[in-house]
Amino acid sequence: MILIINCGSSSLKYQLYTPDLAKVLASGIVAKIGEPEGYAEHFVGRRGERRHSETANHHDAFGVMMEALLSPEYGVLECPGAITAIGHRVVHGGAIFFGSVLVDDCVIQALHDCAHFAPLHNPANIVGIEEARRAFPGAPNVAVFDTAFHQTVPPKAHLYALPFELSTAHGIRRYGFHGTSCRYVSQTAAELLNRPIEALSMVVCHLGNGVTLDAIDGGKSVDTTIGFGTFSGVAMGTRAGDFDPAIIFHLVKELGMSLDQVEEICYRKSGLLGLSGLSNDMREICTAAEKGNTRCQLALEVFTYQIRKTIGAYAAAMGGIDALVFTAGIGENSAEIRARICADIGFLGIEIDPRLNAAARGGDPNISAAGARVATLVVPTDEERMIAIDTVALTRPGVAAMQEESPRLAAE
Structure with a gap:
């Protein structure tokens, strides 16, 4: 099964797919993290529940998600080993990542290096990845970047009129955001318009x-x-x-x-x-x-x-x-x-x-x-499905072997 985790600045959303992505087995959200009125929702098919869940941080929110997925009453996982791959939304890839990548220690370090670009989001994204690596040690993790879709923005639109060396030496430029959503929605809109x-x-x-x-x-x-x-x-x-x-x-x-x-x-x-x-x-x-x-x-x-x-x-x-x-x-x-x-x-x-x-x-x-x-x-967005598509594509055996040789292959 494919688990997709989307850690926002104050929420953790998740979806669990069948390996072929034909069906969403479960979904949920841990919302208003760090706030007294926090809550958690978990759905299996049309059955769902909402309860108060005051979580201090994304580490706690990850635990709430795991509890829901493994619950004997309304969970859908018998054990963590049933997860075959995990996909993560990452907000900012800086000038390093131009596409989705398999996560290893080098990628984790690069994510930390990009964290200052998106201080509300990247730290939360990293927590989700690190928790998943601990919870599912045998499953590959894939990082899908919001900034990647905007790498086609030309210099005339992404450059600031600052000294040029600041852009070339320090990556100061327009990067963009919500690229995973925009990619999914634009493709869906074209299909709807035929x-x-x-x-x-x-x-x-x-x-x-x-x-x-x-x-x-x-x-x-x-x-x-x-x-x-x-x-x-x-x-x-x-x-x-x-x-x-x-x-x-x-x-x-x-x-x-x-x-x-x-x-x-x-x-x-x-x-x-x-x-x-x-x-x-x-x-x-x-x-x-x-x-x-x-x-x-x-x-x-x-x-x-x-x-x-x-x-x-x-x-x-x-x-x-x-x-x-x-x-x-x-x-x-x-x-x-x-x-x-x-x-x-x-x-x-x-x-x-x-x-x-x-x-x-x-x-x-x-x-x-x-x-x-x-x-x-x-057009309703579905960032999780877009992340799932990239996750399945990057965890195919042949692709995985190439990524192990060069974990930033998609970014170079």
């Missing part, structure tokens, strides 16, 4: 607590919002998005803040949370805005304006747009946010049908208005 992906120019809006907009031309990422770290681009749940770097100098020099304090602000106290003063949860913000909370109304306006503006920029960068695709928690579930984003961009050919938009979850993925020149789709 058109070759090579003939499509699309913008994928991965809207969750983390947000990525990706310009995908001919199946390749050509520009993306998140850059060197993971807080740039548009405003996110707790992350600031783009702002003038002079603000950092001001906070340090004029307000006496330390760089650690500034980093805390940029990653954990900004975005929707900072604007609304209420929450980073879009559902809570929408509810409060509807009741007249002016800061929540402002947070919605900033969020949707920045996304709408970026869609226009990416359409210009690609010389046109054939499809706009919404995915991830907010993108898939919030008809209000989709409607706000699509308002006033009819000049691009983007028009949605309000009825189809309201019924998109579980309904027709194509929410375009009749006669719209651009297809607007709602």
